[in-house]
């Protein structure tokens with residue numbers, strides 16, 4: 206691990222930043238553990254600078270932050286925005302505008318307010334119901350990290366939910382699923398969106414969208430917490446499921462804590478012993494961490510495909526063996542039928558659906574692939590391993606062919622986040638788009654540097 210621990214406890218006593226109650230972290234400082242409060246949602250201090258050592262909390266002056274919190278909440282008037290939405294819906298398409306610079310939906314008679322701004326002119330009804338398709342994604346890996354599902358993936362997931370007869374879908378950070386369901390009345394399903402991105406206020410009414418932070422279960426507006434509670438309650442409990450795709454860079458522990466809190470509330474208000482079914486979408490190499498926090502969860506073999514993430518796609522641009530992102534769920538694996546037309550098949554020994562390349566190993570007594578390749582059994586390790594690995598006599602275990610025995614097992618962990626099981630090039634905590642941009646700039650600079658050297662040598 207990264208040496209930074211998050212302490213899961215009652216958040217109501219914690220100081221707040223504009224993103225709700227902070228989290229308590231602890232890290233080694235000169236060999237001693239020291240705890241501090243910091244923002245639950247932003248890992249980059251530039252985005253939220255809140256920081257206070259726990260042992261200095263007495264000296265903490267919270268007047269200024271209280272005002273910032275109020276200003277932040279008041280920056281959005283959802284009722285007013287909903288009225289504006291209805292006004293915009295009532296005029297012909299060519300009179301509707303959306304300003305990316307101001308993040309507002311408007312009528313084109315106020316164009317002078319948006320001089321030199323980045324605008325979309327003429328929004329169709331479809332666009333009004335599917336803003337995630339034209340919003341420039343906020344791709345800050347340390348905050349929103351908005352990686353959007355590909356269209357076929359959204360369709361497959363919604364069909365899966367429909368086949369299982371779920372009608373009320375709580376979408377936490379899954380705007381594409383929300384938009385697909387609420388945009389198609391023939392499905393006989395409805396959805397409620399909870400998301401950190403306040404741009405959705407302009408497109409969805411207070412009864413279908415709540416501004417929310419999953420890392421501390423915080424509703425920015427009290428009213429949306431009330432609406433969410435009644436959404437949880439008023440529907441027949443057995444028809445409800447929650448689907449979440451939180452930013453991959455975020456900590457697992459607070460997400461797990463939030464999901465447990467929502468589940469407890471669901472059971473309490475519906476007076477049921479049955480858990481709220483949950484789909485939690487996350488990379489396969491986080492499996493052990495997730496199962497650590499959620500003991501009744503298991504991982505499905507379905508590969509979740511993204512539109513705007515180079516590593517989480519299938520096809521030419523993506524990894525050879527498909528997206529590493531999977532669905533973790535508290536539903537029994539055997540009840541989830543994966544699409545046969547995408548190559549998924551049923552293993553009757555494991556009693557679950559697995560991907561095409563996942564072969565049943567009679568020695569391990571399971572279909573062992575995790576990463577999308579067919580794993581091979583090693584008799585010495587007594588388990589299946591990645592096909593690119595080899596048994597190393599020195600280390601007495603299977604490892605990558607080019608591993609260095611001295612450094613093992615450290616070399617196996619990611620250079621960036623220090624988690625085991627993947628390399629930096631596959632790390633979900635790296636902003637790969639930013640990195641490839643930087644690399645390109647780097648390359649250009651290098652080429653320029655070479656050129657100028659050459660130029661100099663000519664003279």
Ligand SMILES: C[S@@+](CC[C@H](N)C(=O)[O-])C[C@H]1O[C@@H](n2cnc3c(N)ncnc32)[C@H](O)[C@@H]1O
Nearest residue numbers: 349351352353354378379380381401402418419
């Ligand atoms: C990895 S994207 C998932 C989007 C999803 N794949 C889709 O296509 O619908 C993360 C989503 O969670 C939202 N989000 C980011 N930080 C959040 C937070 N702290 N609490 C709740 N939602 C958050 C983002 O705005 C985004 O919609």
Ligand SMILES: [Zn+2]
Nearest residue numbers: 222224244253
């Ligand atoms: Zn904050």
Ligand SMILES: [Zn+2]
Nearest residue numbers: 304307319322
């Ligand atoms: Zn503007």
Ligand SMILES: [Zn+2]
Nearest residue numbers: 552555565572
């Ligand atoms: Zn099997």
Ligand SMILES: [Zn+2]
Nearest residue numbers: 566569582589
């Ligand atoms: Zn095996």
Ligand SMILES: [Zn+2]
Nearest residue numbers: 583586596603
């Ligand atoms: Zn081995």
Ligand SMILES: [Zn+2]
Nearest residue numbers: 597599600610
């Ligand atoms: Zn070795």
